[in-house]
Amino acid sequence: MLLNFHLPEYVAVISPQDPVLRIGSGLTASCRLSPELGLHASSLYWTLNGVRLPSSAYGVVSSDILSVELRSLNGSQQKSGDNLMCHGADGRVLAGSCLHVGMPPEKPVNLTCWSHNAKDLSCRWSVGGQGETHIPTKYTLKYKLRWHGRENECENYSSEKKGHACRISSKIALFTPYEIWVEATNQLGSAASDISSLDVLDVVTTDPPANVRLSRVGSLDDQLMVRWASPPELKDFLFRAKYQIRYRTEDGADWKAVDNIGNLTSCRLAGLRPGTVYFVQVRCNPVGIFGSRKPGIWSDWSHPAAASTPSGELLQRGSCDPKAGEQNSTLRRELKQFFGWVRKHASGCSSMSIKLYDQWRVWLQKTHKTRNQVGKQHTLFFFFFFFFFFFWEILYFCIQFYYLCSSSSKKFQLNSKHLY
Secondary structure, three states: OOOOOOOOOOOEEEEOOOOEEEOOOOEEEEEEEOHHHOOOHHHOEEEEOOEEOOHHHEEEEEOOEEEEEEOOOOOOOOOOOEEEEEEOOOOOEEEEEEEEEEOOOOOOEEEEEEEEOOOOEEEEEEOOOOOOOOOOOEEEEEEEEOOOOOOEEOOEEEEEOOEEEEEEOOOOOOOOOEEEEEEEEEOOEEEEOOOEEEOHHHOEEOOOOEEEEEEEOOOOOOOEEEEEEOOHHHOOOOOEEEEEEEEEEOOOOOOEEEOOOOOOOEEEEOOOOOOOEEEEEEEEEEEOHHHOOOOOOOOOOOOOEEEEOOOHHHHHHHOOOOOOOOOOOHHHHHHHHHHHHHHHHOOOHHHOOHHHHHHHHHHHHHHOOOOOEEOOOOOHHHHHHHHHHHHHHHHHHHHHHHHHHHHHHHHHHHHHHHHO
16 A cells, blocks of 8 residues: 655745855845745744854744844855754754855965976966955966967966965977966956966976085084085076075074075085084076076975084094194184295295285185185184284294394305405
């Protein structure tokens, strides 16, 4: 035996259904009951996102219609919209509607693009204004060649903490400017960013330098040598790389940067602490690819390499009766080199002059020509102490040299008299 139950076509209907509203606007919604339910509108109540609305906002339009008035709506708390429900006296849900409350998008800003090894083109941008529209908003990156070609849309989108991004990975044209912009669209309106014009070769970045290595510089306890490899991905491109180094101690949080490296693939860090572990990273900026005049874009930092400087105490125990302060004194070392050079090159009193000192400085610079010492950190006390030390050593040397020359001159005169 089959029982046929006659069910109403609907229980109740809320109108308007799933409206899209601007923040701050109001809404009057109504719940219409099916006559077959046998319920009266005055027995119903409303909820918004599970919270019961006050009866003072209700209005009984007829025996089967109950309305509710909503004022000054806030932005939707959920991406799917806010849930407005009509309930029977027993709490069951009779009907529902989703309220989409938000704002039209504002013009996207901060559009920046870069090309990884000149093989693709990626762009990032930020939403305009206060950012949140509270309703689903679509962002579309569009691009075309400046002088010809049709309009295209990027397909590989991603969301980041810094904003939205998209990567163009096919058919990248070189030596031809692109026009790129972003369009934002939702149910309340649309907006477009400013058009950015760029050449791919002006925005090339590369992988971080590979094979970063650290090594000690002989027994020098305040220096480390850094070496790395240039980016192999750009080996077929004509460009001038620029490198930057940063380093910190193992227990330190602040990085110190070294900027004046140029196109070298090695650098000597000086002025370090003896017996200390250092972490070093390198990054690359491919400048002037095929004659581009743009400053280039820095790569990410390489993986940190680590090494320790020699311990100063160990060096002192292995040295031969060092004088106090001699181990770390650059000025004292140069002074000893100067005296040795004078003894080797000065044949008589007439050779000792300021020109002799200048010649020695030229010789000293030539011997240090291949050094790339970076990061000298002498304190003010260190400088003045050895400045006065150097002054008194020179004065003492000049006095000794004066008496030596005078003595030699007298002997020469006596020998001359004996000859005559």
